[in-house]
Structure formats: structure tokens, C-alpha cells
Amino acid sequence: MIAQILFVIILMAALYLFTKNTGRIRRNIMLGLPVNRNDQPTLRWQIMAKIALGQSKMTKRPVAALLHFIVYAGFIIINMEVLEIIIDGVVGTHRVFAKLSPGFYNFLIGSFEVLAMLVLVACVIFLIRRNVLQLKRFSGIEMKQWPKSDANYILAIEILLMAAFLTMNAADAKLQLLNYSHYIQAGAFPISQFFSSWLPSSPHILELIERGCWWFHIIGILAFLNYLPFSKHFHILMAFPNTYYSNLLAKGRFTNMASVTNEVKAMVDPTFVPEANTLTRFGAKDATDLTWKNLMEAYTCTECGRCTSVCPANITGKLLSPRKIMMDTRDRITEIGNNLERNGADFNDGKSLLDYYISREEIWACTSCNACTEACPVNINPLEIIIELRRYAVMEEAQAPASLNNMLANIENNGAPWKYSNADRLNWAK
Amino acid sequence: MENIKTNIVVPTMAEMVAEGKMPEILFWVGCAGSFDERAQRITRDICKILNYVGISFAVLGTEENCTGDPAKRAGNEFLFQMQAMTNIQVLDAYNIKKIVTGCPHCFNTIKNEYPDLGGNYEVIHHTQLIQQLIDEGKLKAEGGESFVGKKITYHDPCYLGRGNGIYEAPRKALEILDAELVEMKRCKINGLCCGAGGAQMFKEPEKGNKDINIERMVDIKETKAHVVAAACPFCMTMLSDGIKLENKQQEIEVLDIAEIMVKAKGL
Incomplete structure (x- = not known):
């Protein structure tokens, strides 16, 4: 009875905390500017099914795709076991699903075990790729300190959870053979049967191990759930809304700035009455000048580095890393959100996304080639943020690189980016 | 205007309208195609193809203005929209419906x-027009230079490929050549930029350890291609520069898809 009460308290606390912290992220995302991404729902569901659920863009790198699929499938399927654990924990039963259909239950537990082992192996390989083989994709100036530890923590937690699950089953299986207490014959243990011999034969110690692992497994899962909002691992949830709200238009198309259209129309046509304009700024200086979709993408990024590894600027040693653009945006909007909580809405910390997080050198190195947006397995668009920052630098501050100012002046004066007279435009035909 | 030296007929919209005629399609030449000497050759070759198949077309000539692309990529939305609205006024005044461009x-x-x-128009790139002409049997790779035994690789321009999903049209022209078409390691959706996009064409690159077009040379050399096919005047400049810098002009030639068609057809 005490165990049940304790279980319910822990479960409630975990769910409360998780709801609270995801709510804060939701609020941070909503600090962004409006953009309509609700058109064509059928197409959007299809994109989400294909890219988030079906992981279609992962297949470009087959080894990572296979390992990732194992962990992903394992995560979803093994979570069915969590449902049983929760019912057992609340009601005080043991392996409650076993009664429904013993045959099917054996199949379920058997598959969970195989998957758990596969997940465990995949996570070990992932750790080796990161820390021993040191794949280039996982390094970079933005991958120091927390982002580096975060990745290793996630893998370590997953390994521990799977190990606890398998040890729990091994102890349970041994207790079942001993016909001990309430340990009914339930489940098939294709993997953990091999570990049974490592465990002691005393039923009391076995029960202690089984219970210990049971509690460790479920508390571990609830703790991991609460780790998500502070981690890159949040992508397991965000991948779905983020792909649903994907850009459906051609990648080459940059957004039209309606606020500028208003002013340009007024310049061209003096009789034109511009629509009411609430925009305070052209382009983005801070994270709150970006759209909610840009901010959602920042929280979706799992720092895999596929974008940076294909970025022509980054490949050739420039400072720009599209992954850093996303991480900086996330860190900045989180900082703004925290300031909002602590110091109220009017507080200004004097910082901004541009210059304090992302440098001019980074934004001007971009070739707008869309390699990053193509590479992202969850349709994140770092390019849009870069262009918004450029818009601010050019239109609000007139701070473009000098050579670009020449080009812009040429367009303005001659109608061409080079210093040629428009009268000579047809000379090629002469 | 008809030109004896270049052997092409290039009517302007103003001339056409004065004669009470309406062309089937407007050829949007672009600034590079108008002013850059290397790109001018491509422009003339596109005209040769149009002349040969007998498509009625016109150019805007001095009424054409920069589309505003580099201004928009550089973040100057004001200048972009000013350019765009000026151009839309001209295009709409001539009641233009269909445009072919020489630049992605x-x-x-x-x-x-x-x-x-x-501004709403049906817009195609010249490689798409060439594909259509090939599909319709109006353009064949015969009567001109033979590409048999030559290795050709195609460099995807970002704004044609990833930007607009056009990967097959330019390759179509190369497929009918009887040449050996070899793909670079980074091609199609994985294609590597030449380094000129996003207004980089008009500025020095940021500090790094090499230039992007030199990075692309690795892919090009790996294919052992004799010809690099391009479809963008900016890529043309960057790739030609890369080849020059590596002293490979004797072994590797950069040609636009339109130039390759003109050579193959002997126009």
C-alpha cells in the first residue's frame, strides 16, 4: 500500500513537472512573430508521417539510420511496457497484462527484450562513434561543454534503463522458476535468460534485485521524461509538430516582407494608403524578431550536425555552422523566457541574438545554397534565420560588407549588380 | 536585330510591339548574361537554339533590370522590391505570360x-526549354561536334536543384550526347554549391581554409571529366576560376548546357 502511494506521488510529480517545463518552452516559442502554417493539412499530415514517423530523411546515412531506427522503435515499443508498469504500480498488481492473453504476453515481453538488447548495443555504438571514433560531425565550436555532455548523458541513461529492464526480467524469470510468492509464470525471456545464471539464487535477494530494477526503471523513465525539456533529446517530441508545420514552398523562395511592400508601394504610388503596420523592426536582431516556427525549430534541433557537415562555408573552414545558428537561437530564446519569469516583461538584459550569440562573420559566410535545410532530418531551416539577421544588419543598420554595399549601389543606380550602364545591356547581340 | 557577325536574330519587345507582333516567349537574359563576357556567349547560344527551332521570342533589352535577387539574398528587401515592382510593371505593360531565363x-x-x-508568369529555365525541345524531337544531338568518348559531369546550381527541384532537365541534354555522363560524389540534392550564391558572387569570402570552388574541384577531378556542364552564369565563373587556379584548363572545359547543345547540333 505504501509502495502504491509512493508510486502515485512520484508519477504525479513527474507529470506535473514535465507539463510545467514543456509549457515554458511553448510560451517561449509563442514569443515569436506570427506566421501561417495551417494551410493544406492533408499534405502536412503526410509530410509528418513520412519524415517524422517514417524517418525518410535519415536514410541518407544508412549506418546512423539503422542504429537510430533501432533506438526509435525500441523507445516506442518498450513504452508499452511502461503502461503495464504504471498500472502495476498504481493498482499493486504484478505483470497485469499477463492475464489478458498469456501467449501474446510472452510474445510482447520477448520482443521487448530483443529490442532492449538492440537499443543497448546501438547506444554503446553511438557512444563509441562520439567518444572513441570522434566522428567529425559531432565536433565543432558549438559542441563543447553542455552539448557534448548532454549527448553522452542521454546515451548513458538509455543504456542504464535497458540494463535495468533486462536485469529485472532476469530476476523475475528466476523467481518464476522457484515458484516464489506472487511471481507467476508470465513472459518469455529470450535475452535475460542468459543473465539469470549471474544472479544469486537466494529468492530474497532476487526479489530485492527485481524490485530495485523495477523502481529504477520506472523512476529512471520519469526522470528522463523531465530531462527532455532541458536537452537536445526533446526532438523525440518536437520532430512531429515541427515537420507538420514544414515550409511547403520551394526552398529557393525567400519570404516576402509585407511591411516593406507597404512602404515600397507608398513610394511608387503616392495615392497608396499603407495598411496599419505594427512591425517595429525590419529583419531580426533578437530571437523574438523571428517567427514562432523559427523558434520551434530551435527547440527541435538535436544537434546531429548533418547541416553543418554539408555546409559549403563550414566545409571550407569558415566560422558559419548552421547547427550553431539553431543552438544559439534556442539558447537565446530560453534566456529571454527565463528573464521574463524572473524580471518581468519589461526587463531588458541588453543582449541580442545578433552579436551576442551569432556574429556578423557567420551570417555573411552563407551562400544560401539550402544544403543545410535539405540535410536536416526534421526539416529545420537555419537559412531563414540567417537571412532575417542579414535583413536587420542591412535595413536597420546599413551594415553590409563594403563590397556588398557597392553591389547594392550598382543595382540602385544602374539596374545591375555590376558597374555597367544599362544602355549597354543589349551589346551582346551587336 | 539581325547580326551578321553573331548570326543570330534577337528582336526586342519594343520592336515586336511596334510591328504589332507578340512573341511566344520572353527571353529574360539577366545581368550576367548581358554584361559578363563569358556569359554573353551562353546568351548568344540560347538565342541560336531559339532561332534554330523557330520559337518566336523577344528580349527586353535596355528595359530589363536586375531582378533584385542579389539584393534580396543580401538582406536588402527594399531594393529587391523596388527592382521587382519596376520589372513587373514592364512585364505587365507588354502583357508577358511566359518567360525563359538564362540564369537560375x-x-x-x-x-x-x-x-x-x-507578378504572375509561367517561368522556365533554359535547360527546361532544351529538355522540352528534345522531348518534342525538335532538337537532336547530330550534325555538330561529337562528344563520343568524352566524360561529362554536371554541376547542379543550388537555385535550380535544391531551390526548385530541377535535376533531370539539364541532364536530359547530356544524355542524348553519347558521351559518358559521370556524376560527382556530391550531386543532385547533395550537390555542393560553387560558392557564389547568397550574394557571395559580389564579395570576398569570409576567412577560412580554402575557397568553396576549390573544394568543388576535388569532386570534379575525381570524375576525370573532360567537360563540366553548368547551367548558371555564377557557377560558370566560379568553376572556371577554380579550374584556372589549379591549371587544369587544358584538361577540363566548363560549358553551359546551351553551349553543349549548340556544339552538338553544329549551330
């Missing part, structure tokens, strides 16, 4: 970004 940047801008400002 002009193509992308007019096709994708002008509609938001009221």
Missing part, C-alpha cells in the same frame, strides 16, 4: 518571389 537566380526570383508582389 533570375528564374527562382521571378518564378517564386514575384507572385507575392503581383
Whole structure:
């Protein structure tokens, strides 16, 4: 009875905390500017099914795709076991699903075990790729300190959870053979049967191990759930809304700035009455000048580095890393959100996304080639943020690189980016 | 105007209208195609193809203005929209419905970004026109230079490929050559930029350990291609520079898809 009460308290606390912290992220995302991404729902569901659920863009790198699929499938399927654990924990039963259909239950537990082992192996390989083989994709100036530890923590937690699950089953299986207490014959243990011999034969110690692992497994899962909002691992949830709200238009198309259209129309046509304009700024200086979709993408990024590894600027040693653009945006909007909580809405910390997080050198190195947006397995668009920052630098501050100012002046004066007279435009035909 | 030296007929819209005629398609030449000497050769070859198949076309000539693409990529939306609205006024005044461009940047801008400002046209890139002509049997790779035994690789321009999903049209022209078409390690959706996009064409690159076009040379050399096919005047400049810097002019030639068609057909 005490165990049940304790279980319910822990479960409630975990769910409360998780709801609270995801709510804060939701609020941070909503600090962004409006953009309509609700058109064509059928197409959007299809994109989400294909890219988030079906992981279609992962297949470009087959080894990572296979390992990732194992962990992903394992995560979803093994979570069915969590449902049983929760019912057992609340009601005080043991392996409650076993009664429904013993045959099917054996199949379920058997598959969970195989998957758990596969997940465990995949996570070990992932750790080796990161820390021993040191794949280039996982390094970079933005991958120091927390982002580096975060990745290793996630893998370590997953390994521990799977190990606890398998040890729990091994102890349970041994207790079942001993016909001990309430340990009914339930489940098939294709993997953990091999570990049974490592465990002691005393039923009391076995029960202690089984219970210990049971509690460790479920508390571990609830703790991991609460780790998500502070981690890159949040992508397991965000991948779905983020792909649903994907850009459906051609990648080459940059957004039209309606606020500028208003002013340009007024310049061209003096009789034109511009629509009411609430925009305070052209382009983005801070994270709150970006759209909610840009901010959602920042929280979706799992720092895999596929974008940076294909970025022509980054490949050739420039400072720009599209992954850093996303991480900086996330860190900045989180900082703004925290300031909002602590110091109220009017507080200004004097910082901004541009210059304090992302440098001019980074934004001007971009070739707008869309390699990053193509590479992202969850349709994140770092390019849009870069262009918004450029818009601010050019239109609000007139701070473009000098050579670009020449080009812009040429367009303005001659109608061409080079210093040629428009009268000579047809000379090629002469 | 008819030109004896270049052997092409290039009517302007103004001339056409004066004669009470309406062309089937407007050829949007673009700034590079108009002013850059290397790109001018491509422009003339596109005209040769148009002349040969007998498509009625016209250019805007001095009435054409920069689409605003480099201004928009550089973040100057004001200048972009000023350019766009001026061009839309000219295009609409001539009642233009269909446009073929010689540049993926002009193509992308007019096709994708002008509609938001009221300019709605059917826009194709010249490689798409060439594909159509091949499909219709109007253009064949015969009568001119033979490409048999030559290795050709195609460099995807970002604003044609990833930007607009056009990967097959330019390759179509190469497939009918009887040459050996070899793909670079980074091609199609994985293609590597030449380094000129996003207004980089008009500035020095940021500090790094090499230039992007030199990075692309690795892929090009790996294919052992004799010809690099391009479809963008900016890529043309960057790739030609890369080849020059590595002293490979004797072994590797950069040609636009239109130039390759003109050579193959002997126009």
C-alpha cells in the first residue's frame, strides 16, 4: 500500500513537472512573430508521417539510420511496457497484462527484450562513434561543454534503463522458476535468460534485485521524461509538430516582407494608403524578431550536425555552422523566457541574438545554397534565420560588407549588380 | 536585330510591339548574361537554339533590370522590391505570360518571389526549354561536334536543384550526347554549391581554409571529366576560376548546357 502511494506521488510529480517545463518552452516559442502554417493539412499530415514517423530523411546515412531506427522503435515499443508498469504500480498488481492473453504476453515481453538488447548495443555504438571514433560531425565550436555532455548523458541513461529492464526480467524469470510468492509464470525471456545464471539464487535477494530494477526503471523513465525539456533529446517530441508545420514552398523562395511592400508601394504610388503596420523592426536582431516556427525549430534541433557537415562555408573552414545558428537561437530564446519569469516583461538584459550569440562573420559566410535545410532530418531551416539577421544588419543598420554595399549601389543606380550602364545591356547581340 | 557577325536574330519587345507582333516567349537574359563576357556567349547560344527551332521570342533589352535577387539574398528587401515592382510593371505593360531565363537566380526570383508582389508568369529555365525541345524531337544531338568518348559531369546550381527541384532537365541534354555522363560524389540534392550564391558572387569570402570552388574541384577531378556542364552564369565563373587556379584548363572545359547543345547540333 505504501509502495502504491509512493508510486502515485512520484508519477504525479513527474507529470506535473514535465507539463510545467514543456509549457515554458511553448510560451517561449509563442514569443515569436506570427506566421501561417495551417494551410493544406492533408499534405502536412503526410509530410509528418513520412519524415517524422517514417524517418525518410535519415536514410541518407544508412549506418546512423539503422542504429537510430533501432533506438526509435525500441523507445516506442518498450513504452508499452511502461503502461503495464504504471498500472502495476498504481493498482499493486504484478505483470497485469499477463492475464489478458498469456501467449501474446510472452510474445510482447520477448520482443521487448530483443529490442532492449538492440537499443543497448546501438547506444554503446553511438557512444563509441562520439567518444572513441570522434566522428567529425559531432565536433565543432558549438559542441563543447553542455552539448557534448548532454549527448553522452542521454546515451548513458538509455543504456542504464535497458540494463535495468533486462536485469529485472532476469530476476523475475528466476523467481518464476522457484515458484516464489506472487511471481507467476508470465513472459518469455529470450535475452535475460542468459543473465539469470549471474544472479544469486537466494529468492530474497532476487526479489530485492527485481524490485530495485523495477523502481529504477520506472523512476529512471520519469526522470528522463523531465530531462527532455532541458536537452537536445526533446526532438523525440518536437520532430512531429515541427515537420507538420514544414515550409511547403520551394526552398529557393525567400519570404516576402509585407511591411516593406507597404512602404515600397507608398513610394511608387503616392495615392497608396499603407495598411496599419505594427512591425517595429525590419529583419531580426533578437530571437523574438523571428517567427514562432523559427523558434520551434530551435527547440527541435538535436544537434546531429548533418547541416553543418554539408555546409559549403563550414566545409571550407569558415566560422558559419548552421547547427550553431539553431543552438544559439534556442539558447537565446530560453534566456529571454527565463528573464521574463524572473524580471518581468519589461526587463531588458541588453543582449541580442545578433552579436551576442551569432556574429556578423557567420551570417555573411552563407551562400544560401539550402544544403543545410535539405540535410536536416526534421526539416529545420537555419537559412531563414540567417537571412532575417542579414535583413536587420542591412535595413536597420546599413551594415553590409563594403563590397556588398557597392553591389547594392550598382543595382540602385544602374539596374545591375555590376558597374555597367544599362544602355549597354543589349551589346551582346551587336 | 539581325547580326551578321553573331548570326543570330534577337528582336526586342519594343520592336515586336511596334510591328504589332507578340512573341511566344520572353527571353529574360539577366545581368550576367548581358554584361559578363563569358556569359554573353551562353546568351548568344540560347538565342541560336531559339532561332534554330523557330520559337518566336523577344528580349527586353535596355528595359530589363536586375531582378533584385542579389539584393534580396543580401538582406536588402527594399531594393529587391523596388527592382521587382519596376520589372513587373514592364512585364505587365507588354502583357508577358511566359518567360525563359538564362540564369537560375533570375528564374527562382521571378518564378517564386514575384507572385507575392503581383507578378504572375509561367517561368522556365533554359535547360527546361532544351529538355522540352528534345522531348518534342525538335532538337537532336547530330550534325555538330561529337562528344563520343568524352566524360561529362554536371554541376547542379543550388537555385535550380535544391531551390526548385530541377535535376533531370539539364541532364536530359547530356544524355542524348553519347558521351559518358559521370556524376560527382556530391550531386543532385547533395550537390555542393560553387560558392557564389547568397550574394557571395559580389564579395570576398569570409576567412577560412580554402575557397568553396576549390573544394568543388576535388569532386570534379575525381570524375576525370573532360567537360563540366553548368547551367548558371555564377557557377560558370566560379568553376572556371577554380579550374584556372589549379591549371587544369587544358584538361577540363566548363560549358553551359546551351553551349553543349549548340556544339552538338553544329549551330
